[in-house]
Amino acid sequence: MVILAIAVSGCTDTQDDTGEAEAAETSTTTEKVKIGVVQWDDSRAASAVFTQILDEGGYEYEIVSADLGGLYQATAQGDLDVLIHAWLPATQAPYWEKYGDDLNKAQVVASGAKCGLVVPEYVPIDTIDELKGNASKFDNQIGGIEPGAGIMQNTESCIADYDLEEYELYSSSTVGMTTELQDKIDNEEWVVVTLWRPHWSFARIDGLKFLEDSQGVYGESDDLIILTRTGFEEDNPEFYQLIQNFEMDLSDIESLMIAIDEGKTPDEAAAEWLAENPEKADEVLGTQ
Numbered sequence: 001m002v003i004l005a006i007a008v009s010g011c012t013d014t015q016d017d018t019g020e021a022e023a024a025e026t027s028t029t030t031e032k033v034k035i036g037v038v039q040w041d042d043s044r045a046a047s048a049v050f051t052q053i054l055d056e057g058g059y060e061y062e063i064v065s066a067d068l069g070g071l072y073q074a075t076a077q078g079d080l081d082v083l084i085h086a087w088l089p090a091t092q093a094p095y096w097e098k099y100g101d102d103l104n105k106a107q108v109v110a111s112g113a114k115c116g117l118v119v120p121e122y123v124p125i126d127t128i129d130e131l132k133g134n135a136s137k138f139d140n141q142i143g144g145i146e147p148g149a150g151i152m153q154n155t156e157s158c159i160a161d162y163d164l165e166e167y168e169l170y171s172s173s174t175v176g177m178t179t180e181l182q183d184k185i186d187n188e189e190w191v192v193v194t195l196w197r198p199h200w201s202f203a204r205i206d207g208l209k210f211l212e213d214s215q216g217v218y219g220e221s222d223d224l225i226i227l228t229r230t231g232f233e234e235d236n237p238e239f240y241q242l243i244q245n246f247e248m249d250l251s252d253i254e255s256l257m258i259a260i261d262e263g264k265t266p267d268e269a270a271a272e273w274l275a276e277n278p279e280k281a282d283e284v285l286g287t288q
């Protein structure tokens with residue numbers, strides 16, 4: 001049994017009989033749709049935009065938070081209806097191989113996402129192969145994020161495939177990793193970390209570069225995909241269509257991530273973005 005913590009539940013309150021009737025016509029089911037959200041800034045940003053649009057349309061839902069593996073498993077088992085969002089085909093390939101038979105790729109939210117190993121531009125290497133023989137300059141360490149993340153699994157494979165046994169993959173948090181990265185850069189020290197785009201670091205920290213991955217351990221690029229449980233399209237076709245109407249540019253996701261990093265909540269950042277881009281709600285709700 002996977003233990004999931006319900007972080008937020010969302011619905012739209014109605015003010016009068018007309019509003020109640022409109023909400024009833026909008027939603028085809030009385031059950032709340034259970035939405036799993038990976039607690040990384042890109043997923044939190046995109047999901048906040050999507051759920052605020054759901055609020056505007058009168059749809060009921062619950063947000064469920066857990067670790068990545070738990071969310072994949074819960075969606076595959078049917079305990080969750082929707083997962084926002086997966087990084088596929090490369091970064092989260094192990095999870096897809098394990099659970100993909102019971103999941104559906106409902107919508108590509110954005111394309112061109114990238115994961116890999118990143119160093120500051122002042123570090124005079126350009127490929128993962130060049131990490132070999134330079135371990136002492138990096139304190140024999142690759143800075144990582146939360147254990148179980150797809151990029152961490154890929155990096156473990158990277159260490160084996162590139163014969164980088166001199167390195168230890170250090171587990172931390174996303175905040176801890178980026179803090180360490182900034183500290184090293186402030187002192188112009190050598191540092192290599194697991195990082196991905198979209199991520200606010202590329203907008204806030206000048207001079208970051210991905211190391212060339214000649215063996216393709218991290219894949220060429222990923223799509224950010226909303227997954228659903230098998231059968232959800234048939235059970236709730238109206239909500240499924242909303243998912244298929246939802247997409248964002250990577251640059252927009254990064255702008256939201258920067259706002260979150262600067263202290264805004266995901267909901268605050270999403271509300272400001274939607275106020276500047278009101279057409280997005282119309283696109284998703286089909287009210288253009």
